[in-house]
Amino acid sequence: MGWPYIGETLQMYSMDPSIFFATKQKVWRDIKTHILGCPCVMLASPEATKFVLQTHAHLFKPTYPKSKEKLIGPSAVFFHQGDYHSSLRKLIQSSLSPNPNTLQRLVPDIEALAISALESWAAAGTVINTYHEMKKFVFDVGFLAIFGRLEGTYKEKLKENYSIVDKGYNSFPTKIPGTAYHKALLARKKLGQILKQIICERKENKVLQKDLLGDLLNFQDEKGQSLTEDQISDNIIGVLFAAQDTTASVLTWILKYLHDNPDILEAVKAEQKAIYEANDKCKRPLTWAQIRDMPLTHRVTLESLRMASIISFAFREAVVDVEYKGYLIPKGWKVMPLFRNIHHNPEFFSGPQNFDPSRFEVTPKPNTFIPFGKGVHACPGNELAKLEMLILIHHLVTKFRWEVAGSQSGIQYGPFPVPRMDYQPDL
Numbered sequence: 079m080g081w082p083y084i085g086e087t088l089q090m091y092s093m094d095p096s097i098f099f100a101t102k103q104k105v106w107r108d109i110k111t112h113i114l115g116c117p118c119v120m121l122a123s124p125e126a127t128k129f130v131l132q133t134h135a136h137l138f139k140p141t142y143p144k145s146k147e148k149l150i151g152p153s154a155v156f157f158h159q160g161d162y163h164s165s166l167r168k169l170i171q172s173s174l175s176p177n178p179n180t181l182q183r184l185v186p187d188i189e190a191l192a193i194s195a196l197e198s199w200a201a202a203g204t205v206i207n208t209y210h211e212m213k214k215f216v217f218d219v220g221f222l223a224i225f226g227r228l229e230g231t232y233k234e235k236l237k238e239n240y241s242i243v244d245k246g247y248n249s250f251p252t253k254i255p256g257t258a259y260h261k262a263l264l265a266r267k268k269l270g271q272i273l274k275q276i277i278c279e280r281k282e283n284k285v286l287q288k289d290l291l292g293d294l295l296n297f298q299d300e301k302g303q304s305l306t307e308d309q310i311s312d313n314i315i316g317v318l319f320a321a322q323d324t325t326a327s328v329l330t331w332i333l334k335y336l337h338d339n340p341d342i343l344e345a346v347k348a349e350q351k352a353i354y355e356a357n358d359k360c361k362r363p364l365t366w367a368q369i370r371d372m373p374l375t376h377r378v379t380l381e382s383l384r385m386a387s388i389i390s391f392a393f394r395e396a397v398v399d400v401e402y403k404g405y406l407i408p409k410g411w412k413v414m415p416l417f418r419n420i421h422h423n424p425e426f427f428s429g430p431q432n433f434d435p436s437r438f439e440v441t442p443k444p445n446t447f448i449p450f451g452k453g454v455h456a457c458p459g460n461e462l463a464k465l466e467m468l469i470l471i472h473h474l475v476t477k478f479r480w481e482v483a484g485s486q487s488g489i490q491y492g493p494f495p496v497p498r499m500d501y502q503p504d505l
Contacts, residue, residue, distance in 0.1 A: 124445035145251030151312025171458035212326035377435035383449035
């Protein structure tokens with residue numbers, strides 16, 4: 079269990095999580111430890127993951143530090159379970175799912191954002207910080223899905239204050255003036271005020287837009303109750319947070335893996351070049367049918383998700399004493415299914431350290447590939463994330479070349495994994 083109170087927190091955050099988890103797993107298949115002031119059980123098998131996240135999900139609630147709840151908002155869907163969570167998750171998933179009224183209609187605008195981002199990097203004529211640039215692109219896509227077309231002043235104010243909240247999210251939670259966390263709290267208050275202004279304008283103008291904000295405004299539960307302005311604001315900020323860092327990290331790794339595997343890159347180029355030529359060298363936009371017919375590129379995104387394992391684990395709390403395979407998990411203990419360990423287990427993925435998209439020509443065994451979580455709390459925006467990845471890759475490989483600047487190996491965590499030095503390519 080490590081040292082009193084701090085447990086093994088320092089070890090976990092000072093080394094590659096894969097090494098930390100794998101070292102312990104060699105001794106104990108499942109792991110008991112103490113992290114962030116909490117006793118934890120870490121479960122590293124597909125069966126355990128299914129037990130916690132699906133078949134017995136009602137025995138485990140999602141849990142986050144209170145400091146993080148304050149910055150996102152207590153009404154955000156992923157802090158809850160039960161009827162409120164179920165109905166809100168269905169609404170968000172429906173709003174971000176691939177159908178003619180949602181994702182399909184966003185394709186031209188997402189494509190325009192991807193082209194603009196790539197051209198701005200190349201025009202800069204200098205080394206770029208990939209992860210930071212990807213965050214900007216993903217933010218703009220998320221903004222589009224939530225608000226549609228929004229007046230520029232609002233967008234800049236939201237982006238400015240969201241950036242401050244983002245910087246303070248993983249900082250030490252002290253309310254001392256001048257600290258990153260205190261600045262984030264102030265910026266979060268401003269975000270709420272700006273969002274309420276946008277909501278009021280929508281209501282006054284009776285604007286019916288096909289976007290997430292419109293769906294949240296029109297939502298009514300079984301009792302006919304609408305969402306409050308605070309509930310809508312919390313869920314908007316929650317969606318932005320859930321989407322930005324994770325998707326930006328995956329896109330960063332895709333660039334890295336394609337760069338490091340030239341044979342795979344050439345094969346992806348060939349697949350995308352055929353679409354490029356069919357569209358008269360980008361004079362016509364990508365179609366939904368073309369995006370759905372990129373088998374190799376799709377496998378590259380799946381293998382990137384497996385290799386990088388952006389979400390290393392889920393964080394749950396036992397709401398009652400739970401028995402699992404003869405062992406007691408006491409009420410109040412944290413439970414962490416280790417996605418990263420499963421994704422890198424040679425029992426399920428042969429040669430797990432090798433980047434091999436061909437492994438996804440066959441469907442993985444059940445509960446062994448969990449890049450977006452599992453069960454009732456699985457990511458409702460995973461289709462949007464896949465869509466922006468495929469669109470960006472298409473324009474990247476058909477029009478640009480890139481090289482690594484600085485270190486070409488190693489991983490840093492903050493908390494999501496990115497290549498050492500944030501991987502800075504020169505386009």
